Amino acid sequence: MVKQKKKVKTVYKFLFLTIGAILASIGLEIFLVPNNIVDGGINGISIITSYLTKMPLGVFIFVFNLPFLIFGYSQIGKTFVISTLYAISILSLGVSAFHTMPSLTQDPLLAAVFGGIIIGIGVGMVIRYGGSLDGTEIVAIILSKKTAFSVGEIVMFFNLFILSSAGVVFGWDRAMYSLIAYFVAFKVIDLTIEGLDESKAVIIISDKPDEIAEVLMARLGRGVTFLEGQGGYSKQAKGVLYSVVTRLEVSKLKSIIDEIDEEAFVTIQDVHEVLGGRLAKKAIH
Structure with a gap:
């Protein structure tokens, strides 16, 4: 085989x-x-x-x-x-x-x-x-x-x-x-x-990581990975989320994060190729 x-x-x-x-x-x-x-x-x-x-x-x-x-x-x-x-x-x-x-x-x-x-x-x-x-x-x-x-x-x-x-x-x-x-x-x-359907890698640092992850998976249908982080100045534990979305979903993602945590720190980078690990696309509410 x-x-x-x-x-x-x-x-x-x-x-x-x-x-x-x-x-x-x-x-x-x-x-x-x-x-x-x-x-x-x-x-x-x-x-x-x-x-x-x-x-x-x-x-x-x-x-x-x-x-x-x-x-x-x-x-x-x-x-x-x-x-x-x-x-x-x-x-x-x-x-x-x-x-x-x-x-x-x-x-x-x-x-x-x-x-x-x-x-x-x-x-x-x-x-x-x-x-x-x-x-x-x-x-x-x-x-x-x-x-x-x-x-x-x-x-x-x-x-x-x-x-x-x-x-x-x-x-x-x-x-x-x-x-x-x-x-x-x-x-x-x-x-x-x-390809035309360019992907974006998103890193989100927030005090409400569980809420953001739940909404991203429900409304965008994208997998989210939890990472461990620590504030360099405060030394406090921080929730860090990593996810990959399409270029067309970036605006919706920003809106979701802003609704839940206006103080969240977000970085968005281009991704040339994605292999495996992606959830089936769900309808965006």
């Missing part, structure tokens, strides 16, 4: 890696490439090199990413590298298959926006299911462990270099359209990974 579930999960994973890579290839070949707009990372370098040499884009995407995958095999992990290799292979085949298809628009702004959206969905889907479509992210992860720079800062440095190169090759107006495409894709990747 366990093996069967594992096989289904693996098939499910590679199905979405395939869909994500195909979507990214559509965004590249149907929108960006025909309008001389580049993507970030290795794909951007591949677009520029393909334009200068007149050789197939798919070949450069695969060949340029391969050294990064070999470099990251022992550093990051076998599963991630295999998933990334598979996704990049599908991307390379995809851009080759879609290369003969005409662009859906000749307007560079529309191409940048819609290309960015489709690429963002594709890349986000691949990342969500354990892979990547860009070898520079692997290097960035490794370098971030050995330097003071974060993964985001290293990736940004790579992309600034690539966009500057695009300005030299295609003209600075195309470099600016490329920046728009990159920004749109970046935002859509976040939406795809995190």
